[in-house]
Amino acid sequence: MKKIAIEFKLNGTQRQVEVEPSDTLLEALRERVGAKSPKCGCDRGDCGTCTVSFNGKTVRSCLVLAVEADGAEIVTLEGISKEPSKLQKEFAQRNAFQCGFCAPGIVMSATELLGKKKKPTREEIQEAIAGNLCRCTGYTPIVEAIEAAANGGK
Amino acid sequence: MAHPQSAPTEEKAQATELKTVGQPVQRIDGWEKVTGAAKFADDLDFGPGLLHAFIIDSPHAHARIKGIDTRAAEKVRGVVKVVTGKDFPFRFGLYMKDRHVFAQESVRFVGEQVAAVIATDPKTAQRAAGLVKVDYEELEPILDPVKAFEQTSDLVHPDLGSYTHVPWFFPKAKTNVAHWRKIRKGRIEKGFAEADFVLEDSYRVPRYAHCAIEPHVAIGLFDASSRLTLWTASQSPYTQRHVMAEALSQLGLKHKDVRVVTPYVGGGFGGKAGVTMEILAAALATAVKGQPVKIMWSRAQEFRNTYMRLGLVNKIKLGVKKDGTITALKHTLYWDAGAYVEYAANVVNAVGLSSTGPYKVDNVEIDSICVYTNLSPGGPYRGFGYSEFFFGLESHMSKAAEKLGMDPVEFRRKNAIRENDTLPYGAEMNPNGLLEAIDKTAAAVEWGKKEESKDPNKAIGKSVVCFWKAPAMPPNASSSAFLKFNEDGSINILASGMEIGQGFLTAMAQIASEVLSVPVSQIRVETPDTDRNPYEWQTVASHVTWSCGNAVKKAALDAKEQILDLVVRALNLPKESLFLEDACVKSWARPGWQLPLKDFVISGIQVEDYTFKGGPIMGRGTFLPEFSSAISDPETGQGGHPNVHYTTVAGGVVIELDKETGKIKVLKAVLAVDVGQAINPSMIKGQITGGMLQGLATVLYEDMRYDEKGVLLNPSFSDYKIPTALDVPAEVIPIIVETAQPDGPFGARGMGEHTMIPAAAMIANAVHAATGLRINSMPLTAEKIALALKDKAKGS
Numbered sequence: 001m002k003k004i005a006i007e008f009k010l011n012g013t014q015r016q017v018e019v020e021p022s023d024t025l026l027e028a029l030r031e032r033v034g035a036k037s038p039k040c041g042c043d044r045g046d047c048g049t050c051t052v053s054f055n056g057k058t059v060r061s062c063l064v065l066a067v068e069a070d071g072a073e074i075v076t077l078e079g080i081s082k083e084p085s086k087l088q089k090e091f092a093q094r095n096a097f098q099c100g101f102c103a104p105g106i107v108m109s110a111t112e113l114l115g116k117k118k119k120p121t122r123e124e125i126q127e128a129i130a131g132n133l134c135r136c137t138g139y140t141p142i143v144e145a146i147e148a149a150a151n152g153g154k
Numbered sequence: 155m156a157h158p159q160s161a162p163t164e165e166k167a168q169a170t171e172l173k174t175v176g177q178p179v180q181r182i183d184g185w186e187k188v189t190g191a192a193k194f195a196d197d198l199d200f201g202p203g204l205l206h207a208f209i210i211d212s213p214h215a216h217a218r219i220k221g222i223d224t225r226a227a228e229k230v231r232g233v234v235k236v237v238t239g240k241d242f243p244f245r246f247g248l249y250m251k252d253r254h255v256f257a258q259e260s261v262r263f264v265g266e267q268v269a270a271v272i273a274t275d276p277k278t279a280q281r282a283a284g285l286v287k288v289d290y291e292e293l294e295p296i297l298d299p300v301k302a303f304e305q306t307s308d309l310v311h312p313d314l315g316s317y318t319h320v321p322w323f324f325p326k327a328k329t330n331v332a333h334w335r336k337i338r339k340g341r342i343e344k345g346f347a348e349a350d351f352v353l354e355d356s357y358r359v360p361r362y363a364h365c366a367i368e369p370h371v372a373i374g375l376f377d378a379s380s381r382l383t384l385w386t387a388s389q390s391p392y393t394q395r396h397v398m399a400e401a402l403s404q405l406g407l408k409h410k411d412v413r414v415v416t417p418y419v420g421g422g423f424g425g426k427a428g429v430t431m432e433i434l435a436a437a438l439a440t441a442v443k444g445q446p447v448k449i450m451w452s453r454a455q456e457f458r459n460t461y462m463r464l465g466l467v468n469k470i471k472l473g474v475k476k477d478g479t480i481t482a483l484k485h486t487l488y489w490d491a492g493a494y495v496e497y498a499a500n501v502v503n504a505v506g507l508s509s510t511g512p513y514k515v516d517n518v519e520i521d522s523i524c525v526y527t528n529l530s531p532g533g534p535y536r537g538f539g540y541s542e543f544f545f546g547l548e549s550h551m552s553k554a555a556e557k558l559g560m561d562p563v564e565f566r567r568k569n570a571i572r573e574n575d576t577l578p579y580g581a582e583m584n585p586n587g588l589l590e591a592i593d594k595t596a597a598a599v600e601w602g603k604k605e606e607s608k609d610p611n612k613a614i615g616k617s618v619v620c621f622w623k624a625p626a627m628p629p630n631a632s633s634s635a636f637l638k639f640n641e642d643g644s645i646n647i648l649a650s651g652m653e654i655g656q657g658f659l660t661a662m663a664q665i666a667s668e669v670l671s672v673p674v675s676q677i678r679v680e681t682p683d684t685d686r687n688p689y690e691w692q693t694v695a696s697h698v699t700w701s702c703g704n705a706v707k708k709a710a711l712d713a714k715e716q717i718l719d720l721v722v723r724a725l726n727l728p729k730e731s732l733f734l735e736d737a738c739v740k741s742w743a744r745p746g747w748q749l750p751l752k753d754f755v756i757s758g759i760q761v762e763d764y765t766f767k768g769g770p771i772m773g774r775g776t777f778l779p780e781f782s783s784a785i786s787d788p789e790t791g792q793g794g795h796p797n798v799h800y801t802t803v804a805g806g807v808v809i810e811l812d813k814e815t816g817k818i819k820v821l822k823a824v825l826a827v828d829v830g831q832a833i834n835p836s837m838i839k840g841q842i843t844g845g846m847l848q849g850l851a852t853v854l855y856e857d858m859r860y861d862e863k864g865v866l867l868n869p870s871f872s873d874y875k876i877p878t879a880l881d882v883p884a885e886v887i888p889i890i891v892e893t894a895q896p897d898g899p900f901g902a903r904g905m906g907e908h909t910m911i912p913a914a915a916m917i918a919n920a921v922h923a924a925t926g927l928r929i930n931s932m933p934l935t936a937e938k939i940a941l942a943l944k945d946k947a948k949g950s
Contacts, residue, residue: 036197037190041367042453046871049367077190092184095836099655100187101368101420107188126879135365135421136655138843139879
């Protein structure tokens with residue numbers, strides 16, 4: 001199949017890759033540039049573990065075609081983790097995650113929320129991560145960690 | 155009655171002088187997981203030589219394969235090989251060899267693997283798979299376990315009589331009954347004759363899916379030197395190695411030549427125990443020698459072709475006296491175990507041994523029957539059959555109390571099993587804190603306090619239930635561990651329990667830390683590689699904290715013994731005066747003296763003549779429950795000691811039910827579990843919060859729905875809804891009870907599965923309390939409750 005050259009900024013670094021027209025952004029990130037933090041849990045936008053920031057807004061990268069990312073600025077959990085945030089520290093200190101497979105998506109969604117809203121209510125936090133499925137934790141420790149990060153955060 | 159929020163674990167830890175065990179320490183894998191550094195099987199890179207397989211699966215629940223035409227697929231550019239059942243005529247299975255790598259003459263469930271295309275990229279494999287033509291002759295599917303039980307022709311497995319299996323299974327040839335666990339204790343007729351009331355009812359539980367967010371994935375490499383390596387998302391690296399080595403033994407593979415590597419697992423819940431799709435990666439690797447081949451299940455395949463929680467129809471007959479004494483219990487369980495039961499039959503067996511619940515019952519008759527159906531293979535799912543039967547049993551217990559006019563909590567307290575009481579199979583009950591758990595749960599839901607909703611259209615209901623669960627394992631399931639010191643006094647522990655989210659790695663580090671006084675931050679525990687880490691049966695059954703924890707503790711004690719012996723030999727101090735504290739050896743005999751471990755655990759201790767004594771300190775520990783036995787009288791179940799111990803638990807809820815819509819809001823969910831000794835109370839609370847929600851979902855909205863041809867109608871997260879962050883109970887109250895398990899590490903026993911088991915019964919009894927309704931089939935959806943309330947209003 002004919003390949004298409006695209007270029008995007010990933011975690012601050014400009015990347016050029018060749019993709020197939022049917023490749024998703026998730027495939028391009030994982031297979032072409034080795035950004036493995038976004039995971040494939042359902043490949044149809046239900047589970048949210050592939051969540052990445054796309055021009056400042058979170059998207060499910062399994063629902064975005066790679067070609068749509070041409071010229072875009074993408075941030076994955078790898079990008080955030082260069083300088084771990086208060087939020088990540090709260091998640092770790094509170095044992096908020098268990099298996100951790102949903103963590104990359106939830107950290108991205110929660111980071112977006114705290115960027116938009118300094119003191120979100122509990123309901124706003126629940127709403128913000130409602131698109132990220134977690135089967136282990138029952139969510140409460142995750143929600144509490146986000147609350148704590150907001151209260152102790154900058 | 156004790157206060158619910160008691161359980162001062164930290165205080166208790168101090169009282170018994172435990173320093174690390176009992177502390178809510180931070181998970182040692184936490185930082186890897188919040189930064190994205192944690193690698194899962196799908197994250198591993200295999201370079202441009204990696205091949206990809208796509209599986210062609212059956213669209214029919216029951217059909218004969220008349221022919222497979224692979225020619226068109228083989229011609230597609232990029233296709234390396236197409237394989238079918240004739241390439242792999244091997245049987246496999248964990249407890250019963252009733253499966254093949256690929257279907258042979260017939261298919262037995264929708265989704266069963268029939269053929270595979272291996273190609274240079276996944277899209278080509280998938281496209282070519284669409285060109286494989288399979289010619290089927292459709293047969294009548296067998297879907298209902300009760301009908302299947304009675305059937306003697308058109309069987310799911312006509313050759314059942316020839317299958318090999320473990321000695322504690324009793325398949326009935328020429329039927330659909332793959333195993334029948336019988337328990338006969340006391341005299342059942344006498345028990346019913348003594349009863350003032352006899353209550354009979356039946357209950358129905360559908361199938362459920364685990365829904366770990368990480369799908370199954372496996373990569374196999376059969377290299378040029380004929381060694382087979384598998385990278386899998388698995389709870390069971392050693393069991394996989396064993397099953398694969400056995401299944402492929404015709405290729406001349408020895409166990410030493412098979413290597414299974416399991417990085418972090420993105421949720422297990424039983425679904426990644428044993429061997430399911432991983433056998434395909436092993437087999438396909440042998441078909442493309444020298445190149446790694448990867449298979450990853452789609453979400454739809456997750457729902458169709460992995461282990462599913464079994465469906466159940468159970469019939470309960472209970473005899474009680476006016477004073478509340480249970481006199482007899484007859485419990486008959488028909489399990490919809492699916493098309494292959496190599497694992498599921500042990501679920502059926504485990505329940506057969508324990509389906510009295512945690513009650514002292516002198517006259518018992520249990521028939522737990524494993525029935526083949528043309529649905530996906532049943533298998534382990536968090537709770538291993540106990541969630542299923544406790545829905546009916548604990549509903550029944552509340553009904554009995556109501557019939558007697560007795561408080562249901564008092565009824566349970568009166569009949570609760572105590573230490574040394576006789577179990578259904580004849581052995582004695584272990585020490586337990588069941589009564590404490592019941593009392594603390596009752597207090598937490600404010601049992602007895604009448605509550606009313608502010609909204610007249612809503613009703614409040616409460617419940618308290620109790621239950622137990624034992625690890626279901628072969629009697630000789632074992633664990634082992636190596637512990638090695640490093641030059642700086644830090645430690646690497648090698649064990650093969652699996653980190654599936656429960657916190658296994660951290661718990662093992664805490665146990666070793668407690669023995670050796672080395673801080674948890676100085677201990678690393680890695681996920682398994684069977685070449686490097688020693689044997690572990692499987693990470694299932696809520697048993698690794700207990701079993702592998704014992705092995706790690708023994709390894710740490712072994713290392714400690716070596717350390718003390720060396721100090722005695724080199725420095726001539728009395729051994730009984732030596733102890734470890736703050737990662738140093740200290741002596742009562744020489745106050746103020748200390749020797750840091752880092753100074754000698756690798757290079758030894760220098761003595762007066764400038765030579766060195768000692769060498770690298772390496773501990774080893776193994777554990778096998780030597781008192782356990784699975785052999786008993788097949789007709790009565792009496793005589794063996796199949797279960798190592800029971801963890802006892804109580805749970806309760808307060809719900810608010812909308813009488814118009816049937817919708818339930820969980821205001822409070824409580825679980826009090828006797829963990830023996832909490833290793834890490836923070837992780838225990840995490841298990842309770844998570845397992846409770848997983849359980850509540852099974853009773854409030856989840857279920858697998860099949861059409862009349864056995865086709866699953868909801869194989870996606872769009873149609874099989876699992877809870878989101880918006881669906882959590884308003885409050886979860888985790889309560890830790892600690893009645894030490896004598897043979898557990900520091901007294902600990904497992905509790906991971908137990909968090910999910912009571913949910914259905916809790917809700918069913920609370921719905922009854924709120925509305926008077928008794929609904930005997932799960933799930934109790936809002937729709938079902940609303941319709942039942944309408945019917946009830948019409949009837950009255």
